[in-house]
Amino acid sequence: MMEYTNLGRTGLKVSRLCLGTMNFGPKTTEPDSFAIMDRALEHGINFFDTADVYGWKKGEGITEQIIGRWFAQGGGRREKTVIATKVYGDMGDWPNEARLSALHIRRACEASLRRLQTDYIDLYQMHHVFRDSPWEEIWQAYEILVQQGKVIYAGSSNFAGWHITKANEAAKQRHFMGLVSEQSKYSLLERTVEMEVVPACLDYGLGMIPWSPLGGGVLGGRPEAEGRRTEGWAKDTYEKKGDQLDKWYALCAEIGEQPADAALAWLLHQPVVTAPIIGPRTMAQLDGSLRAVEIKFDADTLKKIDEIFPGFKTSPEHYAW
Template sequence: DRRERTVLATKLYGTTSDWPNNGRLSALNIRRALDASLRRLQTDYIDIYQFHHIDRETPWDEIWQAMETAVAQGKILYAGSSNFAGWHIATAQAEARRRNFTGLVSEQSIYNLLTRDLELEVLPAARANGLGVIAWSPLQGGLLGGVLGKERDGRRRLEGRSAETLAAHRPAIQAFEDFAADLGHEPGDVALAWLLHQPGVTAPIIGPRTQAQLDDGLRALDVTLDAAALARLDEIFPGHKPAPEDYAW
């Protein structure tokens, strides 16, 4: 009963050797990687089996035939993608329809208030082709989780690329944290709630290590952002119109 109420998703793509069929989305790698995942996860089926990246060498006929076989065997229910461009999603779905196959049901991409490139092509392509979008890095590595407040009281100190990104966006992040305080919510809760307010987004991917962190993440479900709040967040972190409107006129 608990398994049936759990949506279990995993990915494939990794290469085990330089032999042509031992990696990416080849039919052989799909079969071997899937069986290995089932053993590791100790389950008899995976709800969403995701392509971690696009494979520019394996034809879609081979990919979809392997996935059709996996569905027929009861080893997976659905296929998903990750880090695909908009035209990759469109092509994948067109090739699946040609085979009378379901195709992709989800796309996993980086999407948050700071990184909004998804709005140009991928989000419109996903909506048009019936995919739910699962956003990874919803807090941009913690930068949208109240980092300045944590920095001031000594709870966190960033280094490397995160520190560089913070330096480049410090005024916007400060304005965001101030606005979250005005709303009466934690910055991370507002950032997650913003994603849940975006059409086409199914859910953000959070990575709690403790029960307390999971409980903190779930607070975003209770945050409602009205039109004025969403407009203010767009002012702080400008996004994109769908292409080609974003750059054509």
């Protein structure tokens, strides 16, 4: 049975797994995407994540369009779904068709609303930090969207801890809620956020939404059958961290859990985490991920995991006394 938690310090209830939609369009057909989203709701997954750039054809927002046509079927699909999308990426070739100027935030939001066939976005996330726009500009743009009822909550993605601090201190001065979530690259293979980003999220009440929770897939098991071990990032990762990964697979076999489920479950044991993003290409992958919510690790198992994949202490203790 799906579990729910509050998104950061908000009263919004979201599922402990977030359905990532980046494969919808490029790797998963529209009918299969519809079926996966329907099945997600059947499983109780109410939290979906997308972005205006997904689909990877500049300016088209292909993945958002697919979700919009799914919403348009009715049946309570939109009402049941907490939809998160993002702004920042290149949506055209002209100077103001990207990043976080007030102009682009406004235009990008309107375009996402049209593609998603909805009149509001539950969580509107900045896809990356943008150092050229002052927070006064960004928050003014967000405030207008909130006042118009087009955006409910603001989130960040790929921010450093001090970016979160600056953002929310600026929001506080404006009596605005500010950031309620941060979407970071976080997995057993990539724990750098534990130094600065996690403490900032905990202090400011942001829920963390880990992306790439399986480390590009390698934490999910030996990928020879999919050909990943012989190419690209997976090959490089095995060359660098093969010993760790082999120990991980052995530990998962010892505790009787699938490596992918166990990797997701480990994230769910971290107090800062709201929901890791799962990005199924197939129905079977979606169905299989549900086991992660049920896995409970004891202290001894968590210690063994930390021995395989050492984490980071909070700064400055990680590198100083």
